[in-house]
Amino acid sequence: MATSTSQHALSSIKLLSTGCLHPDKRNCRVLSVSVGRRCPSARNLGLLCASNSQSSVIEPVQLPRSPKSGVTPKKSGESALILIRHGESLWNEKNLFTGCVDVPLTPKGVDEAIEAGKRICNIPVDVIYTSSLIRAQMTAMLAMMQHRRKKVPIILHNESEQAHMWSQIYSEETKKQSIPVITAWQLNERMYGELQGLNKQETADRFGKEQVHEWRRSYDIPPPNGESLEMCAERAVAYFKDQIIPKLVDGKHVMIAAHGNSLRSIIMHLDKLTSQEVISLELSTGIPMLYIFKEGKFIRRGSPAGPSEAGVYAYTKNLAQYRQKLDGIVQ
Amino acid sequence: MATSTSQHALSSIKLLSTGCLHPDKRNCRVLSVSVGRRCPSARNLGLLCASNSQSSVIEPVQLPRSPKSGVTPKKSGESALILIRHGESLWNEKNLFTGCVDVPLTPKGVDEAIDAGKRICNIPVDVIYTSSLIRAQMTAMLAMMQHRRKKVPIILHNESEQAHMWSQIYSEETKKQSIPVITAWQLNERMYGELQGLNKQETADRFGKEQVHEWRRSYDIPPPNGESLEMCAERAVAYFKDQIIPKLVDGKHVMIAAHGNSLRSIIMHLDKLTSQEVISLELSTGIPMLYIFKEGKFIRRGSPAGPSEAGVYAYTKNLAQYRQKLDGIVQ
Numbered sequence: 001m002a003t004s005t006s007q008h009a010l011s012s013i014k015l016l017s018t019g020c021l022h023p024d025k026r027n028c029r030v031l032s033v034s035v036g037r038r039c040p041s042a043r044n045l046g047l048l049c050a051s052n053s054q055s056s057v058i059e060p061v062q063l064p065r066s067p068k069s070g071v072t073p074k075k076s077g078e079s080a081l082i083l084i085r086h087g088e089s090l091w092n093e094k095n096l097f098t099g100c101v102d103v104p105l106t107p108k109g110v111d112e113a114i115e116a117g118k119r120i121c122n123i124p125v126d127v128i129y130t131s132s133l134i135r136a137q138m139t140a141m142l143a144m145m146q147h148r149r150k151k152v153p154i155i156l157h158n159e160s161e162q163a164h165m166w167s168q169i170y171s172e173e174t175k176k177q178s179i180p181v182i183t184a185w186q187l188n189e190r191m192y193g194e195l196q197g198l199n200k201q202e203t204a205d206r207f208g209k210e211q212v213h214e215w216r217r218s219y220d221i222p223p224p225n226g227e228s229l230e231m232c233a234e235r236a237v238a239y240f241k242d243q244i245i246p247k248l249v250d251g252k253h254v255m256i257a258a259h260g261n262s263l264r265s266i267i268m269h270l271d272k273l274t275s276q277e278v279i280s281l282e283l284s285t286g287i288p289m290l291y292i293f294k295e296g297k298f299i300r301r302g303s304p305a306g307p308s309e310a311g312v313y314a315y316t317k318n319l320a321q322y323r324q325k326l327d328g329i330v331q
Numbered sequence: 332m333a334t335s336t337s338q339h340a341l342s343s344i345k346l347l348s349t350g351c352l353h354p355d356k357r358n359c360r361v362l363s364v365s366v367g368r369r370c371p372s373a374r375n376l377g378l379l380c381a382s383n384s385q386s387s388v389i390e391p392v393q394l395p396r397s398p399k400s401g402v403t404p405k406k407s408g409e410s411a412l413i414l415i416r417h418g419e420s421l422w423n424e425k426n427l428f429t430g431c432v433d434v435p436l437t438p439k440g441v442d443e444a445i446d447a448g449k450r451i452c453n454i455p456v457d458v459i460y461t462s463s464l465i466r467a468q469m470t471a472m473l474a475m476m477q478h479r480r481k482k483v484p485i486i487l488h489n490e491s492e493q494a495h496m497w498s499q500i501y502s503e504e505t506k507k508q509s510i511p512v513i514t515a516w517q518l519n520e521r522m523y524g525e526l527q528g529l530n531k532q533e534t535a536d537r538f539g540k541e542q543v544h545e546w547r548r549s550y551d552i553p554p555p556n557g558e559s560l561e562m563c564a565e566r567a568v569a570y571f572k573d574q575i576i577p578k579l580v581d582g583k584h585v586m587i588a589a590h591g592n593s594l595r596s597i598i599m600h601l602d603k604l605t606s607q608e609v610i611s612l613e614l615s616t617g618i619p620m621l622y623i624f625k626e627g628k629f630i631r632r633g634s635p636a637g638p639s640e641a642g643v644y645a646y647t648k649n650l651a652q653y654r655q656k657l658d659g660i661v662q
Contacts, residue, residue, distance in 0.1 A: 090483045096505060100497040102486035102512075104472040110441075132494070134486055138469055141435040152421045155433035155465055159490055163463070163516065166431040169528035174427060181433075185494065197500035 078318055079248045080123050081291040081298070082255040083263050085283045086139040087112025096199050099192030099226065102133050112286030113139040117146030119304040120288050122323040126252040127180050128153055129244060131187040131259060140181065140257035143288075148326045155181040186239035189259035193226020219275040229279070233265035240266050248293040270298040292316055409649055410579045411454050412622040412629070413586040414594050416614045417470040418443025427530050430523030430557070433464050440466065441473060443617030448474030450635040451619050453654040457583040458511050459484055460575060462518040462590060471512065471588035474619075479657045486512040517570035520590035524557020550606040560610070564596035571597050579624040601629040623647055 087109035091098045105113065120143065128144070130136045137155070144153050157163040169175050195203055195215070203212045215223040222228040236258075247254055256266070260283055268278040270291060283289075290301040301316070418440035422429040436444070451474065459475070461467045468486070475484045488494040500506050526534055526546070534543045546554040553559040567589075578585055587597070591614055599609040601622060614620075621632040632647070 094483075096502075101500055102488060102498055104475075104484055104486075107476055110473070110476075132488070134468060134472060137465060138472065141465060141469065142441075144435075145438055145441075152425075153435055155435075157433060157463070166516075166519070166522045167433055169432055170525045171427075171528040171530075171533060173533075174528040174530075185497075188497070191497045194501045197502040197505040199502075199505075202502060202504075 077251070077294060078316065079251055079293040080125075080253040080319065081248060081293055082120055082123060082125065082253075082288050083266065083291070084113075084116050084120075084139060084143060084255065084257045084288045085260055085263050085285050086135045086257065087116075087285040089135045091197075094199070096197055097192045097195040097203065099190060099196045100133070100188050101196050103135060105135050105138055109135065109285075110138070110142060113142035114146060116286045116288050117143030120255070120290075121146045121148045122326055123290065123304060123319060124149070124253040124322050125151075125179055125255045127182065127247055128255045128257065129182050129184060129187060130257045131189070131262065132183050132185045133188055133259070136187070136257045136259060137181075137183065140255070143255075143257065144179070151177050151179045153181045154178045155183065182243075184239055184243070186235045187256065187258040187262045190229060190232035190261035191227045192223055194224040195226065217279060219279055229261060229265070230275070232261045233268060233278075236262040236265040237269045240269065249296075271300065408582070408625060409647065410582055410624040411456075411584040411650065412579060412624055413451050413454060413456065413584075413619050414597065414622070415444075415447050415451075415470060415474060415586065415588045415619045416591055416594050416616050417466045417588065418447075418616040420466045422528075425530070427528055428523045428526040428534065430521060430527045431464065431519050432527050434466060436466050436469055440616075441469070444470040444473035445477060447617045447619050448477030451586070451621075452477045452479045453657055454621065454635065454650060455480070455584040455653050456482075456510055456586045458513065458578055459586045459588065460513050460515060460518060461588045462520070462593065463514050463516045464519055464590070467518070467588045467590060468512075468514065471586070474586075474588065475510070482508050482510045484512045485509045486514065513574075515570055515574070517566045518587065518589040518593045521560060521563035521592035522558045523554055525555040526557065548610060550610055560592060560596070561606070563592045564599060564609075567593040567596040568600045571600065580627075602631065 086105065088106045089098060089103045089109055090106055091101070091103045092109075093106050116139070125144070125147065128140050130140045141153060154167075154169070157167045169178065195212070198206070200212075212223075215221060215226075218228065220228045220230040222231060244254055244256070256263070258266075263283055264278055264281050267273070267281065267283075267289075268275075273281065287303050289303055292299045292301055417436065419437045420429060420434045420440055421437055422432070422434045423440075424437050447470070456475070456478065459471050461471045472484060485498075485500070488498045500509065526543070529537070531543075543554075546552055546557075546559075549559065551559045551561040553562060575585055575587070587594070589597075594614055595609055595612050598604065598612065598614075598620075599606075604612065615634075618634050620634055623630045623632055
């Protein structure tokens with residue numbers, strides 16, 4: 001993931017208007033062809049654009065109204081939203097349909113999480129959402145190990161009254177240095193039903209190759225006992241609207257560590273994609289995507305530059321100031 | 332943790348009869364002094380002995396009755412039980428009382444888990460038990476990444492009917508290559524009540540230094556709204572007897588990834604320790620402990636040698652044969 005550094009950095013601004021797709025393990029169809037745009041080959045972009053709207057992207061974020069609020073981004077009414085897709089899992093490696101089976105990361109997936117963390121280590125995070133699956137939770141924890149603010153992520157437990165009581169913290173100072181982590185099944189990967197655990201050959205044998213292709217690529221046709229992308233989007237976006245948007249409105253900076261389909265669903269909502277567009281959207285693993293939430297709108301800001309990349313990443317003024325603050329207080 | 336290699340290996344057989352304690356972050360009292368034994372200084376032993384009984388330890392394990400059953404340990408009526416205490420968490424690093432607050436590992440804790448995994452990479456594992464806390468779960472996953480048998484740990488979900496249904500696997504072949512991971516709050520760290528989140532100074536200020544010392548060191552006095560070690564032991568050992576022993580009786584090889592106090596409690600049961608002895612028992616982090624369960628008895632086998640240590644670790648014949656099998660089939 002650490003290749004093509006300057007190309008990535010330079011491309012990251014262009015990509016948002018060209019609809020380029022990140023070459024991923026699965027077959028990528030180039031959406032831009034279907035809507036008549038050219039697609040320069042650009043690797044490691046981290047964000048695959050399938051949006052028709054360009055206007056919400058390139059505008060610079062306005063300066064905060066009050067100069068005194070410069071250091072703390074939230075007072076300017078601007079919140080950061082980071083999306084991270086977990087890296088390689090043990091079943092990715094074996095090419096098995098995973099869905100909601102709770103399979104852990106490979107060593108490569110661990111590295112991807114750490115690398116993702118390095119990219120967001122200067123971006124404020126007040127609350128973290130993950131799915132109920134270990135590969136997303138580990139990705140969040142490993143990424144946050146790199147964060148320069150050095151707050152401690154604490155997973156909240158509400159599965160029972162006892163779980164809630166037992167996880168209480170009794171020091172206000174300690175709470176201030178904590179970042180709550182909320183796990184939610186609604187952010188789980190799309191549930192793949194009777195394909196879960198099967199490899200490509202088995203599924204082709206059992207159901208037929210075209211049928212499987214249709215389930216994978218359609219928007220609203222679920223595999224047997226499974227979810228369609230539409231069904232996945234319904235519960236993921238509902239959760240995002242109910243639980244996460246209020247935090248953003250409240251000025252909290254949010255990180256979501258989740259899965260290909262649940263994140264696609266959310267991006268579909270953020271970027272107002274059509275079902276045709278979202279099907280072609282492929283998200284990189286390990287390369288976080290940043291959105292700025294401001295005045296009720298989501299502005300896509302691409303992917304923060306990796307540590308070894310030439311820094312052309314367009315920080316907002318507030319994020320740049322937050323970074324300076326970190327430089328000042330953290331070794 | 333990787334120091335003093337040959338000393339560790341040679342000591343690992345002796346330690347079991349001398350009551351040596353591993354130098355740990357917290358103050359170690361040398362139990363052997365209190366029962367009149369000499370204690371050679373032995374670092375990195377991985378297992379701290381506070382047992383009076385010596386007879387169950389040094390006896391060689393008998394050969395299986397049927398020579399044909401040699402390759403698969405379970406047919407000989409012998410099961411492996413591996414105990415791993417998770418490594419450094421973010422609050423360990425800050426010296427805060429953690430208890431059941433769900434705090435993740437530090438990078439050092441991640442490394443400890445990986446090193447622990449290298450030590451057990453040749454020991455069969457059929458089922459894994461962890462607590463409901465991420466630091467133990469991550470430890471289990473990171474350790475199993477090193478395992479040579481390359482089976483895939485799969486965390487079971489039973490928190491709701493949907494969670495159960497959604498996590499189903501539809502390939503028998505895949506299931507055979509899976510190791511079920513069962514999470515249980517009964518294996519959680521001792522719940523520290525109103526000390527959770529406080530540092531040493533805060534607790535001394537709030538409660539008084541002697542009072543805190545008493546809660547930490549007594550067997551049956553709980554901190555306010557917390558558990559005593561006795562209470563922790565009660566729910567941990569009950570779970571062990573109800574859920575884990577039947578698996579061992581059934582010939583399954585079990586790994587438990589948990590916490591200082593829940594593991595001490597289990598060892599108290601395995602080694603028939605008194606409450607006085609268990610208080611002084613300090614468990615190393617990152618150094619797994621192996622027991623062999625045979626004919627209803629638990630035989631302590633010390634800690635498997637790390638990759639760079641001279642191998643004096645006493646495998647049983649069955650475990651040696653399992654290792655050979657792995658050498659044969661795995662690159």
